[in-house]
Amino acid sequence: MAKLNMVKALNLALMQEMERDPDVLVIGEDVGVDGGVFRVTEDLHRTYGSKRVIDSPLAEAGIIGASIGMALYGLKPVCEIQFSGFAFQCFHQIENHAARYRNRSQGRFHVPMVIRMPYGGGVRALEHHSESEEQFYAHIPGLKMVIPSGPRNARALLAAAIRDPDPVVFFEHKALYHAHKEDVPDESETMEIGRARVVREGDDLTLVAWGGMLRVAREAAETLEQEDGVGSDVIDLLTVAPLDRETIVRSVNKTGRVVIVHEAPRSFGPGAEIAASIMDGAFLSLEAPIARVTAHDVPFPGFAREKANVPDVARVVAAARDTLAY
């Protein structure tokens, strides 16, 4: 057991999975000699060498396309796209090839690969360095979309993603990389993809969040408990797609009130799908309209205005109070 931040925890998962399976390799821009922009791949090159830790040229479609070819052959590439905002250069490789080979080939070919991307705001960057695009990937049949919320689940989910026989898009929130440390077991650990976790329990309200917004939801729940005496279920989605509807519906059937928090823009975002799932499964339990606290329908602003765009604790608490007072 060691106290690790999310960067070190992800690094541990990569180290151990490479040790465990010689077919696992890491590829991306500056992931090797340099160790990666956020240091997630630090020391991998030193440990496993150029054969398995590959510095690619700046060629996103080339990185993802070549990784698909490797995966078709039986290797297990873990690709890094330096920032999720750069992935539009390779979006069609992900959407049109990685996600569809299994179906298109009647299951004869499949693509076991992981596409890691730092995402999210709050790091005083701009547009492409701060966006949340999970909805694009969650919308694609054949892709899994995973977003951890802290060091321990990041390590366990990345290991699970690498062992998964299908392509996984794996988002890492930049503001979480160094946010806090957790106890992470030394021995290898995985978590099931497709399962949400209830990380705080209460009977009055359900808060649904993931990635960088989990902390916001938890703090909002704490405020509501202390100031309003309101008990909240806080659900950490962990996997956006396939969505764990069962866990969400079970909670809302208990609480009757729900606030969904996400960092992606509001319209057609993941919150809409989650709300529709709640309508399907918990309609008669609802005591108030489903609330969403999200980024606004604007391009991600420059750092001077990013706090006005990304949901914060005050906005979540205000939405929760409206919901509770409905």
Place this chain on the structure above:
Amino acid sequence: MAKAMTQKAAPGLGLDADLARKLLRDMLLIRRFEEKAAEAYALGKIGGFLHLSIGEEAVAAGATSVLRPDDYAISTYREHGHCLIKGSDPRRVMAELFGRVDGLSKGKGGSMHLFDKEHNFLGGHAIVGAHLPIAAGVGFAIKYRGGDQVVLCYFGDGAVPEGEFHEALNLAALWKLPVIWLCENNRYAMGTSLERALAQTEIWKFGETYGIPSEPVDGMDVLAVRAAVGRAVERARRDKTPALLEVRTYRFRGHSMRDPAGAVYRTKEEVEREKLRDPILLFRDRVLKPGVLSEDDVKKIEKDVNDLVDEAVAFADASPEPPASELFTDIFKESA
């Protein structure tokens, strides 16, 4: 300056009767198969689009003739021929075109997405240029595992202006991957001629840009294709070096069945002139004149191919459509 195109077979690739029979048979198979597919399309048995390679048969036949069964091929949406000659059962290819359950992919892939794992055929790809990086990745994986197979990657002249052509050629050259980039230059990206699409129309010269061996090849001469691809394969196997071959060919039909004549963007005279260099007729003359094959040999090959294709059509016709439950399979690995 134009580079002289390869005209003659290399030493060691001499033309005996068996090889002549095989090459003629393969080219005829593609042509008959596609003629029958065109008929089936006209009858509404094949939906969507259908892209024929009639006129281009020497490319698949010549190139595949120097591959081993464990080598890989990956291709575009005009891939019926590439897939058939790589070894796929014509009955299952036709059934796939018909969208039937006995197709290579249970009718889920269709004409543009033929996959055959048993024959290391890694698929047709409908998005122009997008499969080139995948070919590079397969080449990488072969090298990673220490194998000596090669990847033959077919694409059209329409892929050359795409960014991924350049990304993939760069990666293959940079990482020294055993990939043969085979450009089937039929001069038209749908209706846009080479001259209207490329600043550099001598496509083989892009090989020089990336520092890899490259040459133009007469794609109407099956032996020239065989010789050029043979050299590239040998080098790739031995040195893990990619190559770029610009194989100059011509499609006698339109871009797809929706463009049956292909007559808006090229002249009838041009099409008729090119048909004089029909690769099958050229090769037949070439093997008949010196007596490598007799008229009777050729007739027998034609009959065998016709029977095979008729059988493929009958098989596809008899195969049922996939059951409705197939809609939900093969999205993710099914849980045990």
